[in-house]
Amino acid sequence: MLxxxxxxxxxxxxxxxxxxDFAEIYAEKRSSTNLSLEDGKLEKCSSGLDxxxxxxxxxxxxxxxxxxxxxxxxxxLEAARLAGQGVAAGGGGVSDLRLEQGxxxxxxxxxxxxxxxxxxVVLLEQADRGARExxxxxxxxxxxxxxTVSEVLVANSEGxxxxxxxxxxxxxxxxxxxxxxxxxxxxxxIGAHRGMEIFEEREPKDVGGTAAGKALTMLDSQxxxxxxxxxxxxxxxxxxxxxxxxxxxxxxxxxxKGASVYAGRVGETVASELVTLVDDGSIxxxxxxNTIDDEGVITSRNVLIEAGxxxxxxxxxxxxxxAETTSTGNGRRxxxxxxxxxxxxxxxxxxxxxxAEQVIGxxxxxxxxRTLSGGQVDPATGDFVFGVSEGYLIEGGSVGTPLRGAxxxxxxxxxxxxxxxxxxxxxxxxGVCGKDGQGVxxxxxxxxxxxxxxTVGGTEV
Amino acid sequence: MLDIAKKALAYAEAADVExxxxxxxxSRSTSIKVYQKEVDELASNTGSGFGIRVFRGxxxxxxxxxxxxxxxxxxxxxxxxxxAGVTAADEFAGLPExxxxxxxMDIHSPRMAEVSVADKIGIAREVEAAALGFDDNxxxxxxxxxxxxxxxxxxxxxxxxxxxxxxxxxxxxTMAIALRDGQMQTGISFTTGRxxxxxxxxxxxxxAAERAVGLLGAKQCExxxxxxxxxxxxxxxxxxVVGSALTGESVQKQRSLFAGLExxxxxxxxFSLSDDGTHPDGLASAxxxxxxxxxxxTMLIExxxxxxxxxxxxxxxxDGRPSTGNGIRGSYRGMPHVGATNxxxxxxxxxxxxxxxxxxxxxxxxxxSGIHSGANAISGDFSVGAAGHLIEGGxxxxxxxxxxxxxxxxxxxxxxxxxxxxxxxxxFGGVVQAxxxxxxxxxxxxx
Numbered sequence: 001m002l003x004x005x006x007x008x009x010x011x012x013x014x015x016x017x018x019x020x021d022f023a024e025i026y027a028e029k030r031s032s033t034n035l036s037l038e039d040g041k042l043e044k045c046s047s048g049l050d051x052x053x054x055x056x057x058x059x060x061x062x063x064x065x066x067x068x069x070x071x072x073x074x075x076x077l078e079a080a081r082l083a084g085q086g087v088a089a090g091g092g093g094v095s096d097l098r099l100e101q102g103x104x105x106x107x108x109x110x111x112x113x114x115x116x117x118x119x120x121v122v123l124l125e126q127a128d129r130g131a132r133e134x135x136x137x138x139x140x141x142x143x144x145x146x147x148t149v150s151e152v153l154v155a156n157s158e159g160x161x162x163x164x165x166x167x168x169x170x171x172x173x174x175x176x177x178x179x180x181x182x183x184x185x186x187x188x189x190i191g192a193h194r195g196m197e198i199f200e201e202r203e204p205k206d207v208g209g210t211a212a213g214k215a216l217t218m219l220d221s222q223x224x225x226x227x228x229x230x231x232x233x234x235x236x237x238x239x240x241x242x243x244x245x246x247x248x249x250x251x252x253x254x255x256x257k258g259a260s261v262y263a264g265r266v267g268e269t270v271a272s273e274l275v276t277l278v279d280d281g282s283i284x285x286x287x288x289x290n291t292i293d294d295e296g297v298i299t300s301r302n303v304l305i306e307a308g309x310x311x312x313x314x315x316x317x318x319x320x321x322x323a324e325t326t327s328t329g330n331g332r333r334x335x336x337x338x339x340x341x342x343x344x345x346x347x348x349x350x351x352x353x354x355x356a357e358q359v360i361g362x363x364x365x366x367x368x369x370r371t372l373s374g375g376q377v378d379p380a381t382g383d384f385v386f387g388v389s390e391g392y393l394i395e396g397g398s399v400g401t402p403l404r405g406a407x408x409x410x411x412x413x414x415x416x417x418x419x420x421x422x423x424x425x426x427x428x429x430x431g432v433c434g435k436d437g438q439g440v441x442x443x444x445x446x447x448x449x450x451x452x453x454x455t456v457g458g459t460e461v
Numbered sequence: 462m463l464d465i466a467k468k469a470l471a472y473a474e475a476a477d478v479e480x481x482x483x484x485x486x487x488s489r490s491t492s493i494k495v496y497q498k499e500v501d502e503l504a505s506n507t508g509s510g511f512g513i514r515v516f517r518g519x520x521x522x523x524x525x526x527x528x529x530x531x532x533x534x535x536x537x538x539x540x541x542x543x544x545a546g547v548t549a550a551d552e553f554a555g556l557p558e559x560x561x562x563x564x565x566m567d568i569h570s571p572r573m574a575e576v577s578v579a580d581k582i583g584i585a586r587e588v589e590a591a592a593l594g595f596d597d598n599x600x601x602x603x604x605x606x607x608x609x610x611x612x613x614x615x616x617x618x619x620x621x622x623x624x625x626x627x628x629x630x631x632x633x634x635t636m637a638i639a640l641r642d643g644q645m646q647t648g649i650s651f652t653t654g655r656x657x658x659x660x661x662x663x664x665x666x667x668x669a670a671e672r673a674v675g676l677l678g679a680k681q682c683e684x685x686x687x688x689x690x691x692x693x694x695x696x697x698x699x700x701x702v703v704g705s706a707l708t709g710e711s712v713q714k715q716r717s718l719f720a721g722l723e724x725x726x727x728x729x730x731x732f733s734l735s736d737d738g739t740h741p742d743g744l745a746s747a748x749x750x751x752x753x754x755x756x757x758x759t760m761l762i763e764x765x766x767x768x769x770x771x772x773x774x775x776x777x778x779x780d781g782r783p784s785t786g787n788g789i790r791g792s793y794r795g796m797p798h799v800g801a802t803n804x805x806x807x808x809x810x811x812x813x814x815x816x817x818x819x820x821x822x823x824x825x826x827x828x829x830s831g832i833h834s835g836a837n838a839i840s841g842d843f844s845v846g847a848a849g850h851l852i853e854g855g856x857x858x859x860x861x862x863x864x865x866x867x868x869x870x871x872x873x874x875x876x877x878x879x880x881x882x883x884x885x886x887x888x889f890g891g892v893v894q895a896x897x898x899x900x901x902x903x904x905x906x907x908x
Contacts, residue, residue, distance in 0.1 A: 041549035043549065045521075045523065046524060046794075047523075047540050048525035048540075049525075049527070050510070050526075051528060062499065062500055064502075064504075068508075069507070069508055082505065087503075117544065176839055183718065183839050183841075224844075226904055227906055227907070228908060261645070373834040373835075375834055376830040376831045376834070380645045381646060383830075383862060385830045385831035385845065385865070386834055387831055387834030405843070411863060455865065455906055457865020457867050457904075458867055459867045459869075
């Protein structure tokens with residue numbers, strides 16, 4: 001373990017002497033390697049190590065948080081003193097620490113450190129080759145690789161102590177294709193809470209080739225139309241729509257302040273009966289999974305919406321305490337320098353009964369969003385937006401002309417009610433979710449499905 | 462700090478490399494969140510670290526650590542040298558020439574440390590109170606926050622450069638929620654400075670409330686093609702995307718919509734854009750950039766004509782030009798990369814009232830969303846979510862939400878008809894000084 005039990009006890013007690021009825025220490029040691037290749041050349045290779053601790057003291061609804069580098073005892077005790085002072089009025093008790101057991105493990109067959117950097121370079125070169133070989137109009141390929149091994153340790157005044165080593169590996173490809181002054185881009189990425197074995201299942205060459213294929217397709221694209229249309233979301237990437245459209249509004253920090261359209265609506269119908277939305281941080285090896293969350297709570301599967309009915313919210317310890325419930329294992333932080341907040345892990349819509357062909361075939365005129373480039377939501381209003389990097393027109397039940405420059409805009413609660421077909425071809429995708437200035441790995445997924453009446457924001461009226 | 466940098470440099474130079482550089486930062490930050498007058502969260506961070514960049518046979522390697530022990534310095538230097546073993550050799554790679562004199566800059570205020578935490582909490586409380594007091598329709602303030610950071614930066618390299626500076630920045634931010642007839646609308650605002658005394662908490666709270674209340678009753682409008690007025694928040698977001706495409710690196714790598722357009726018209730004659738890392742009011746100002754090159758003022762687009770690009774040492778050498786002092790360093794964890802400092806939209810301006818008054822039927826945009834996913838600096842495609850008001854007969858009328866505005870970025874820049882006299886510094890899209898802008902024609906997608 002990063003710190004010994006006695007020292008952690010001491011730090012927690014020190015914080016509570018100054019103030020607070022709950023105190024916590026979080027320690028982290030994170031090493032990572034980042035490589036980037038562009039213009040066919042390996043341009044950057046960097047590696048490094050960050051170590052540090054944060055101490056948190058909580059009194060009622062007030063939180064005081066202090067972080068510091070390293071594991072040196074004096075610095076830790078000083079952080080504890082400052083954290084306790086921040087909430088003053090102390091007196092909380094300290095329980096003996098006991099190590100949390102259980103939770104889903106994320107087996108790593110091949111550690112990143114088991115492969116030499118030169119071997120990792122080959123992965124990027126293969127992705128680059130895959131992109132270049134996809135067509136002569138490929139002008140540029142940017143390949144990025146990162147691996148991170150993070151050891152975390154958390155202990156609190158209630159006696160919870162938990163530790164986990166998290167290994168994540170990710171490969172991303174951005175490809176630019178050009179034709180007669182037109183430039184289009186394509187993107188593809190893979191990643192998991194696992195080791196180097198992910199490249200045995202999906203070759204880097206295919207990641208580059210897929211990104212290039214998207215960029216090349218978009219060279220033939222026409223400007224997207226404007227106005228309300230039926231939108232078919234291709235499996236996988238479309239999950240980000242639900243992440244934005246309702247996921248953020250189901251995080252307990254927005255809910256407890258009434259700053260979410262879903263506040264106070266548990267038990268009500270908030271979506272079409274075809275929609276079951278789940279957040280599950282306990283899927284083995286998945287990008288957004290962990291054995292424990294960043295407050296030491298074992299992660300779990302939480303059904304948020306079941307057949308259209310709102311079942312519950314995502315909680316961290318503090319918001320759960322305020323709401324007199326228990327944490328759902330959604331307390332997450334970017335690093336030891338950030339306080340935990342309620343966050344999604346892997347969030348997805350469950351598969352339905354239709355086939356993807358049926359969903360498209362039943363659409364007379366619509367917009368087929370095949371790859372999404374991310375989005376944004378205002379949880380208070382539910383209004384969301386997301387960019388479509390690869391889209392097509394659907395005419396007479398079949399996929400036709402590629403369309404460029406479209407953004408979809410809608411209102412979360414309305415869009416959920418308007419899901420009218422769900423296919424059986426479920427797939428997950430990976431991303432980095434940003435909130436309050438903190439980025440954390442998040443997975444999202446869904447089967448191909450159709451939403452009636454989203455606004456497509458193109459340039460053709 | 463400079464001593465630490467020099468010590469680490471000695472380790473780096475001892476490795477088998479031709480050139481070496483050490484970048485060190487130490488920062489202290491505090492963030493205060495207030496909710497219903499009480500402190501919700503008080504967070505303080507102290508952090509420091511160093512990064513070593515080495516060049517060997519034209520290849521670059523990088524490694525970093527937050528551990529300043531001698532063993533760690535030696536291990537980090539060794540890792541940087543090892544990393545240089547796998548990157549491609551490049552004739553343009555290397556450290557910058559040592560500059561002559563580096564001028565000091567007034568970007569650190571001792572006042573920030575002197576103001577008590579209680580007074581800083583008071584700023585966040587004042588922001589919240591000003592928002593709540595603005596209008597009965599304000600149901601609550603979801604976030605009222607005060608944030609500050611003090612940082613020391615030091616760079617030492619094997620070409621003899623050794624420099625350091627200290628800086629302070631602070632800001633207050635808020636999001637107000639207005640509620641009427643079951644409809645919620647939100648509005649945000651912020652105020653920035655080098656020390657708490659420069660913040661205008663009351664104005665920040667009022668503006669957020671005004672923006673939220675102004676959108677009450679908003680609904681989708683019809684799809685249309687019309688003139689669009691972007692307010693400074695929105696114009697800044699657009700400038701940030703344009704600035705990211707105006708780097709020598711993105712042009713050299715064929716991933717800029719501005720590639721090959723130097724000397725050509727890329728915007729209307731009323732539009733100018735510059736990057737100025739020396740501007741006294743810009744929070745991104747510093748005496749030198751992330752590789753020790755003095756910052757400068759670079760004209761990017763002047764009266765519509767593309768003048769040039771932003772460079773760091775490497776991309777400058779590739780184009781046979783000097784670095785413009787735009788080697789940006791996000792933290793000690795990363796190598797420098799080309800990026801903007803303080804972007805400024807300038808040009809002959811119209812009073813804001815005249816600018817809006819000149820539009821018979823159009824759309825005034827006060828909020829955009831999805832810039833990171835909807836604005837593509839490579840293809841130039843631009844389509845983002847928007848909210849604001851219709852302009853009818855030169856006046857703001859019906860509030861509008863859930864629509865998008867779209868166009869091609871160069872076409873948009875070319876159809877800028879006027880810029881307003883309401884310039885202000887905005888922390889969106891980087892650090893940008895932006896006015897309102899009237900764009901002759903964009904597509905608004907709604908019903």
